[in-house]
Amino acid sequence: MTDNSCIEQEALVEYLYGEADDQTRQRIETHARSCAQCAEEIGGLREVRGTLETWSPPHAALGLRVVADTDDDETDRGTSLAAVSRWGRLRRMPAWGLAAVAVLATAAIIARPEVQIGQGGMVVRIGWTDAMTSPAQTVADAPSGQELAASVTASDDDPRRDPQPVRGTPVGTGGGSPGRQSKLGDTAPGATPGPTNDAWVQGVRQMILESERRQDRALVTEMEQLEQQLTNRRRADLAELERMFTELGDGDAELVRRRMLDYMRRLSSR
C-alpha cells in the first residue's frame, strides 16, 4: 500500500508508466473510480510526471571527439577528448588567466595584426602601415603545414566541426612591437619552401572546404530533426484535442471545456 492510497506501490508505478498487465490496470482503474483518495494520488503523480517533462538541462556546447595521440598508438595513454567548449574552458580559467587573455586581446586590437598566406608561407604583419613592416624578422618555431591545419581544426569548438581526429599543435605567434613583421614558413625546421608550401596551402583550403561541407550537412540534419520534433508535437496536440472533443459527450462538459481552454492557451503561447 502507498502512503496515500490503497494501491500497492509497485503496482501503482507500473500503472503510471503503462507497464502494468491488463488485470492490474483494470483493477486500479476500477478502484480509482470509487476511491477519491486513490484517484487524487494517481492524478497528483501524473502531474509530477508532467512537470518533469518540462525540465530540460541548460544547453551545453559538447561536440566531444576523440583526439588520438599518434605517437603512442600502442597504448591509450595519449588519448584524450577534444575540449568541450571555449566558453567552458574560459569559465575554468583562473582570474589571472582571464586577465592575461584580456590583455592579449586588447594588444591584438591595438596592434591590428594582418595575416596573409602566400607563396612564401604565412605572413603576419603587426602595425599601422605597410611602410613600417620589416621582412627581416622571422619566427623560428613556425609549424609545418600539417601542424597548422591541425591547430586550426583543434581550436574550432563548434559541435559541427571537422570530425578528423587530429593532434593540436600550438601555432607559433610572431610577437613584437608595432610595425614588426613575422614570417612563418621560411625558416621553420621541417618546413620546406616553394611547391610544398603551395601544397599545404591547398591542403588547408581543402580542409576548410570539407569542414564547411560537413557543417552544412550537420545543419541540414539538425533542421530535419527539429522539423520532425515539431511535426510530432503538432500530431500530439491534435490527438489531444481530438480526445478532448470525444470527452465532451461524457457529461462533464464544463471540466472538459476548461481543460480545452487551458490547452489552447498553452498552444497559443508556444
Next chain:
Amino acid sequence: MQRTDEELVALATAGDSESFNQLVGRWERQIYALAYRVLGREEEARDICQETLLRAFRGIKGFKGQAKFSSWLYRIALNLCRDWMRRERRTAIMTPLDTDGEPSLPDLSVDTAEEQTVRRDLGRLMTEAMATLSEEQRTTVVLKEYHGLTFQEIADLQGSPLSTVKTRLYQGLSMLRRQLQRKGVHGAAAISAVPATSLMARSHRKVVNLDR
C-alpha cells in the same frame, strides 16, 4: 544506412576511432543530461560527460556486449556522479538562489526572454525539488523518466531488486509532488502553457498556482 551501436562498438574495438566518435555524437547529450539531472550542476555535468566518454573509449576493448552500450555508458556516468557527490560530501548541489529563496524574476517585456526566464525558474525549482531525494531515488526517477529504461535495466544498473527500484520510483515521485506543492507549483504539467507574464505576476506574490 546508419550503423547500430553494436556495429559501431565492434568497429571501435577494432581500433576505428571514427566509429567511436559516431557513438560519442549519438550519446553525449544523453550522458550530459543524465549527469546534469543527477547533480544539478551544469559545469560538473559537462566534465562528467567528457570523463565518461573518455573512460568508455579507453575501456572499449573490455566491453563484451554483456549489456547495451548505452547502459554501460550510464553505469560509468553514474559511478562518476556518485564519486563526485561523495567527494563533495553533499547529495545534490544547486545554484544559490536569491536572498529570499525565491527565483529572481526580472520584469522583462520580450516574450522569448520571458519564456527563458520561466524555464530557468522552473529548472531551479526542479533542481531544488530533486535535491531533496536520496541519490538512489533521484537516479531511479531520472533513468525512468528521461532515459526510458525498463525497471529491470534500472535494477541491473543499480544492482538492486526489481521491487526496490519500483519502491524508489514511487517514493521519489511522491517526494517531488510534496516538494512542488510546497513551492506552490500545482498542476505544473501546464507550466509551459501559462503565459510567462502571468506566471511571473503570480510568482511575485510568492505563489505559483497553475491550477486555474
